[in-house]
Amino acid sequence: MTSDFMTLAADRIRIVLVGTQHPGNIGSAARAMKTMGLRRLVLVAPEKAPNAESDALAAGADDVLAAAEHFDDLASALAGCTRVMGCTARSRRVALPELAPRDAAVALIDGAVQGDVALVFGRERTGLTNDELHLCHQAVHIPANPDYSSLNLAAAVQVLAYETRIALLDRVASGEAAEPRDPPASHEQLEGFYTQLADTLDAIDFHKGRTPDSAMRKLRRIFNRAALDERDVRLLRGVLADAQRMARLAADASGSNGAPGA
Numbered sequence: 001m002t003s004d005f006m007t008l009a010a011d012r013i014r015i016v017l018v019g020t021q022h023p024g025n026i027g028s029a030a031r032a033m034k035t036m037g038l039r040r041l042v043l044v045a046p047e048k049a050p051n052a053e054s055d056a057l058a059a060g061a062d063d064v065l066a067a068a069e070h071f072d073d074l075a076s077a078l079a080g081c082t083r084v085m086g087c088t089a090r091s092r093r094v095a096l097p098e099l100a101p102r103d104a105a106v107a108l109i110d111g112a113v114q115g116d117v118a119l120v121f122g123r124e125r126t127g128l129t130n131d132e133l134h135l136c137h138q139a140v141h142i143p144a145n146p147d148y149s150s151l152n153l154a155a156a157v158q159v160l161a162y163e164t165r166i167a168l169l170d171r172v173a174s175g176e177a178a179e180p181r182d183p184p185a186s187h188e189q190l191e192g193f194y195t196q197l198a199d200t201l202d203a204i205d206f207h208k209g210r211t212p213d214s215a216m217r218k219l220r221r222i223f224n225r226a227a228l229d230e231r232d233v234r235l236l237r238g239v240l241a242d243a244q245r246m247a248r249l250a251a252d253a254s255g256s257n258g259a260p261g262a
């Protein structure tokens with residue numbers, strides 16, 4: 001499952017370079033991507049096609065370079081993408097929500113669970129045009145030195161590719177990589193769970209003479225906040241079933257030991 005999700009995400013994240021002027025940067029970007037496990041390079045109308053200089057700077061990432069997809073315009077390169085982020089060296093340049101690379105990477109991985117997503121990078125001299133930025137849903141700005149904020153194109157790709165990898169590794173480690181998610185638990189399933197939870201709390205003598213209502217209200221609030229899906233409810237009910245079984249065993253054992261006065 002883990003490596004499946006890594007592969008799936010890598011296939012769904014497009015790194016889109018628009019109007020690149022130096023072929024060497026295309027090679028360096030391919031290398032930056034491959035070091036971080038990305039491989040979908042998309043070139044939109046580069047000034048010069050990838051050449052020997054690109055190959056040299058791609059080093060061992062010539063497979064990424066060779067597999068690059070080519071388009072004449074950004075809109076065609078973004079076909080099928082459900083989330084598109086435009087990387088800009090200048091902060092707050094357009095009226096788009098602006099994200100820091102770390103938050104952008106998390107949102108990108110969230111998007112990759114559902115479908116294709118893209119990170120878009122502009123030209124070395126002039127960046128992305130306003131029209132191109134308007135095709136993006138969000139802007140991403142690396143909070144660099146405000147007096148010198150423009151990174152080399154491939155360096156910017158490296159920063160975003162790194163953050164994307166961290167977000168991906170975090171998601172896999174947290175076990176949330178399953179795709180797609182199970183359907184949310186229905187009202188009936190949740191009520192079944194709450195009934196079993198209340199019974200279990202009784203069985204393990206959680207309330208100790210207090211009225212159970214207040215504890216149940218708090219527990220409901222906690223579980224409702226967690227937006228449980230069907231699988232979560234099955235797991236939790238399994239835990240409760242074991243707790244109930246242990247409570248029965250304990251009750252039987254204390255009964256057969258012959259409590260004083262029994």
Ligand code: SAH
Nearest residue numbers: 087088089121122125127141142150151156
């Ligand atoms: N002179 C251009 C800079 C282009 S650098 C300008 O002012 O827009 C080439 C590309 O690298 C940019 O279009 C952007 O996609 C990316 N980039 C460079 N520095 C960045 C930064 N600080 N934050 C986000 N992206 C950056």
